[in-house]
Amino acid sequence: xxQLLESGGGLVQPGGSLxxxxxxxxxxxxxxxxxxxxxxxxxxxxxxxxxxYGGGNTxxxxxxxxxxxxxxxxxENTLYLQMNGLRVEDTAVYYCARDVPPDSGSxxxxxxxxxxxxVSS
Amino acid sequence: xxxxxxxxxxxxxxxxxxxxxxxxxxQSLVHSDGNTYLNWLQQRPGQPPRLLIYKISNRFSGVPxxxxxxxxxxxxxLKISRVEAEDVGVYYCMxxxxxxxxxxxxxxxxxx
Numbered sequence: 001x002x003q004l005l006e007s008g009g010g011l012v013q014p015g016g017s018l019x020x021x022x023x024x025x026x027x028x029x030x031x032x033x034x035x036x037x038x039x040x041x042x043x044x045x046x047x048x049x050x051x052x053y054g055g056g057n058t059x060x061x062x063x064x065x066x067x068x069x070x071x072x073x074x075x076e077n078t079l080y081l082q083m084n085g086l087r088v089e090d091t092a093v094y095y096c097a098r099d100v101p102p103d104s105g106s107x108x109x110x111x112x113x114x115x116x117x118x119v120s121s
Numbered sequence: 122x123x124x125x126x127x128x129x130x131x132x133x134x135x136x137x138x139x140x141x142x143x144x145x146x147x148q149s150l151v152h153s154d155g156n157t158y159l160n161w162l163q164q165r166p167g168q169p170p171r172l173l174i175y176k177i178s179n180r181f182s183g184v185p186x187x188x189x190x191x192x193x194x195x196x197x198x199l200k201i202s203r204v205e206a207e208d209v210g211v212y213y214c215m216x217x218x219x220x221x222x223x224x225x226x227x228x229x230x231x232x233x
Contacts, residue, residue: 035222037170044211044213044224044225044226044227045164045170045213045215045224046224047221047222047223047224050222059220059221061221062221095169095170097170099217099222100217104154104156105175106160106172106175106176106179106181107160107175107217108160108162108170108172108175108215108217109172109175109181110172111169111170111171111172112169114169
């Protein structure tokens with residue numbers, strides 16, 4: 001069974017940092033690109049970042065570029081999001097999701113339960 | 122960027138009746154590999170998003186066959202043949218053809 005479990009969220013002051021983790025199981029993690037998607041309270045979904053299966057290529061939304069860094073450890077089946085320079089508008093539930101598969105199958109087919117990041121003084 | 126729009130933004134429906142949601146992209150979503158990576162997601166209250174349809178018309182594992190997707194290029198549609206109580210939630214189209222990935226604003230489906 002595919003499982004994605006996020007952790008690391010919490011309350012942080014503006015300008016602070018947090019590191020989110022997403023522990024993957026039930027599939028060959030190293031074969032899939034992975035993404036972070038966030039959802040501000042009462043709002044829609046916003047893509048944040050994607051990393052390819054090997055970790056060599058990354059993409060970021062303009063809203064987080066230069067502040068957030070996506071990475072992965074395929075030996076630990078874990079995806080990360082390092083968030084620096086946090087702003088009030090970064091407050092959201094952060095989800096990890098499977099992105100590009102090794103075949104031409106389904107993208108964004110599995111999502112974690114999310115972890116809440118609150119940026120407030 | 123491919124801007125995704127959805128209509129309607131709210132859809133009160135009667136149980137057992139059909140529902141339809143339209144999604145339009147500002148750019149063609151045909152990938153260079155020939156696929157169109159247009160997904161439909163369902164988000165029930167308090168839950169994470171769930172994939173319903175991928176590549177325009179493919180139902181994901183476990184998705185009831187009352188859900189169907191269609192379309193091409195820039196115009197896409199999600200149809201629910203007979204709405205059930207468990208279908209209440211917000212439905213999003215999203216594209217994964219290009220970066221940045223983009224989502225529609227969501228369509229709230231509830232029961233009249």
